[in-house]
Amino acid sequence: xxxxxxxxxxxxxxxxxxxxxxxxxxxxxxxxxxxxxxxxxxxxxxxxxxxxxxxxxxxxxxxxxxxxxxxxxxxxxxxxxxxxxxxxxxxxxxxxxxxxxxxxxxxxxxxxxxxxxxxxxxxxxxxxxxxxxxxxxxxxxxxxxxxxxxxxxxxxxxxxxxxxxxxxxxxxxxxxxxxxxxxxxxxxxxxxxxxxxxxxxxxxxxxxxxxxxxxxxxxxxxxxxxxxxxxxxxxxxxxxxxxxxxxxxxxxxxxxxxxxxxxxxxxxxxxxxxxxxxxxxxxxxxxxxxxxxxxxxxxxxxxxxxxxxxxxxxxxxxxxxxxxxxxxxxxxxxxxxxxxxxxxxxxxxxxxxxxxxxxxxxxxxxxxxxxxxxxxxxxxxxxxxxxxxxxxxxxxxxxxxxxxxxxxxxxxxxxxxxxxxxxxxxxxxxxxxxxxxxxxxxxxxxxxxxxxxxxxxxxxxxxxxxxxxxxxxxxxxxxxxxxxxxxxxxxxxx
Numbered sequence: 001x002x003x004x005x006x007x008x009x010x011x012x013x014x015x016x017x018x019x020x021x022x023x024x025x026x027x028x029x030x031x032x033x034x035x036x037x038x039x040x041x042x043x044x045x046x047x048x049x050x051x052x053x054x055x056x057x058x059x060x061x062x063x064x065x066x067x068x069x070x071x072x073x074x075x076x077x078x079x080x081x082x083x084x085x086x087x088x089x090x091x092x093x094x095x096x097x098x099x100x101x102x103x104x105x106x107x108x109x110x111x112x113x114x115x116x117x118x119x120x121x122x123x124x125x126x127x128x129x130x131x132x133x134x135x136x137x138x139x140x141x142x143x144x145x146x147x148x149x150x151x152x153x154x155x156x157x158x159x160x161x162x163x164x165x166x167x168x169x170x171x172x173x174x175x176x177x178x179x180x181x182x183x184x185x186x187x188x189x190x191x192x193x194x195x196x197x198x199x200x201x202x203x204x205x206x207x208x209x210x211x212x213x214x215x216x217x218x219x220x221x222x223x224x225x226x227x228x229x230x231x232x233x234x235x236x237x238x239x240x241x242x243x244x245x246x247x248x249x250x251x252x253x254x255x256x257x258x259x260x261x262x263x264x265x266x267x268x269x270x271x272x273x274x275x276x277x278x279x280x281x282x283x284x285x286x287x288x289x290x291x292x293x294x295x296x297x298x299x300x301x302x303x304x305x306x307x308x309x310x311x312x313x314x315x316x317x318x319x320x321x322x323x324x325x326x327x328x329x330x331x332x333x334x335x336x337x338x339x340x341x342x343x344x345x346x347x348x349x350x351x352x353x354x355x356x357x358x359x360x361x362x363x364x365x366x367x368x369x370x371x372x373x374x375x376x377x378x379x380x381x382x383x384x385x386x387x388x389x390x391x392x393x394x395x396x397x398x399x400x401x402x403x404x405x406x407x408x409x410x411x412x413x414x415x416x417x418x419x420x421x422x423x424x425x426x427x428x429x430x431x432x433x434x435x436x437x438x439x440x441x442x443x444x445x446x447x448x449x450x451x452x453x454x455x456x457x458x459x460x461x462x463x464x465x466x467x468x469x470x471x472x473x474x475x476x477x478x479x480x481x482x483x484x485x486x487x488x489x490x491x492x493x494x
Contacts, residue, residue, distance in 0.1 A: 009073040020036075113168050120143065127425065201214050251325075251345075254379055272290075280322075283323050306330045320334075379437050386430075397417070409479070415479075
C-alpha cells in the first residue's frame with residue numbers, strides 16, 4: 001500500500017472526489033496515484049489523464065480506508081453527504097475515522113483538516129484575536145493567538161497534521177503548495193456570522209517545517225472616526241485644525257502594531273467627501289474605504305512607495321496617504337508634495353513625536369524643508385484596558401509607584417487592576433486603547449530646528465510648552481481606572 005503524501009489531496013477540490021470516487025494520494029511530475037474502492041472504467045481514466053495531462057494510477061483501498069481519508073482531508077460533513085451516493089458507498093459498521101484533537105485541555109474534538117481550520121478561525125474571531133500563529137515544533141504544531149497585543153498559546157496539534165494544514169491554507173490563499181522553501185504571501189476571504197473577514201497569510205520555512213501566520217482584518221470594521229480614537233480635547237482640536245489645512249504633512253509615529261493605520265483611516269474618514277480627491281499608497285491595503293482611491297505597493301514590478309507617489313502627483317490629488325516613509329526618496333517626494341499644495345498623511349518609526357523631526361533630517365531632508373512642510377506629529381502606543389468584569393483595587397500599585405516619579409494627584413487616587421476571569425481568559429484585560437503625545441510645528445520650534453538645536457534641547461522646549469508626553473497620557477487613564485499602572489510602565493515609562 002502506497003504511503004499517502006499528506007499535501008496532495010488538499011490540492012484537489014471536493015468535487016473531484018465526489019465526481020470520480022477517487023482520492024489523490026501521491027503526485028509526481030510523471031503521474032498521479034489515486035485511491036479508490038474500485039477501478040474506474042477506461043473512459044474515466046482517459047478523461048482524467050486528458051484533464052491532468054499525466055498518467056493516472058489506481059490503488060484499491062477498502063471503503064473504510066477511503067472514508068477515513070476523505071474525512072481527514074475534506075471533513076465529516078462531506079463523508080456523510082456521499083453515503084447515499086451509489087458511486088461512493090460507505091459501510092456504516094466500519095471503524096471510526098482518523099481524528100485530530102483540537103484541545104489538549106478538555107476541548108478535544110474529532111476534526112478533519114477542513115474542520116480544524118474552520119474552528120480555528122471561528123475561535124480566533126470570538127476571542128478578538130488579531131493574528132493566528134501555526135508554528136511547527138519537533139513533536140507538535142503550536143497554535144497561538146495574538147489577543148490585545150499579547151501572544152497566547154491555545155493548543156498543540158499533532159505533527160502529522162502539519163503538511164495537510166499548511167497545504168489547505170495555501171490552497172485557500174491561492175499559494176503554490178509545492179513551494180516549501182521560499183516565503184509566500186497570500187489572501188483569504190472569510191464570512192463568519194455575516195461578518196466578512198480578510199485574512200493575510202504569510203508562510204516561512206523553519207527548522208521543523210513551514211510556519212504560517214495569519215492577520216485577521218474585519219472588512220466591516222470601518223466605523224473609525226476621530227471621536228472613536230478617544231483623543232484628549234486639546235489633541236482633538238489640534239488634529240482637526242491640521243487636517244483642514246490645504247497643504248502640509250501630518251505624521252503618525254510609533255512601533256509596528258501600535259494603531260497608526262487606524263488613526264490614519266480615521267483621519268481619512270474625517271476628510272472624505274465628494275469635493276476632494278484622496279489617494280492612498282499602502283503595503284498592503286488593510287481595509288477598503290469607500291470613496292478613496294487605494295493603491296498597493298508591488299516591489300516585484302517596481303511599484304514602490306516612491307514610484308507610486310511620483311505617479312500619484314500627476315493624478316490631481318488633494319490628499320495623499322503614504323503607508324510608511326521608509327527611505328530618503330519617499331521622504332523627499334512626500335515633502336515636495338506637502339510644499340506644493342497637497343495634504344500628505346503618513347507614518348514613521350520613531351520613539352516619540354519630536355524625534356520625527358531629527359529622523360527626517362537624518363534621512364537627508366534639509367531642516368528648513370522639514371519645518372516648512374511638517375505641521376503635526378502624533379506619537380502613539382496601545383495599552384490594554386482593564387477587564388470591567390474583574391476590576392479590583394490594585395494593592396501592589398502603591399508599592400510599584402515608589403520607583404517612579406508620579407504626580408501627587410495620582411498617588412492620592414485608587415488605582416485598579418484586573419484579577420482575571422472567564423470573560424478575559426484570565427488575563428485581567430479586555431480590549432486596547434491608544435495613548436498619544438503630539439508636537440505641532442510652530443515658528444519657535446521651526447527656528448530651533450533650523451538653528452541646529454539638539455534632540456535633547458528640542459525635548460526641553462516641548463516640555464516647557466506643556467505638551468503632555470506618552471507617560472502623562474498613560475497616567476491620566478490610570479487615574480480614570482481604564483488601565484493599570486504596570487501596563488503604562490511597560491509601554492511608556494520614561
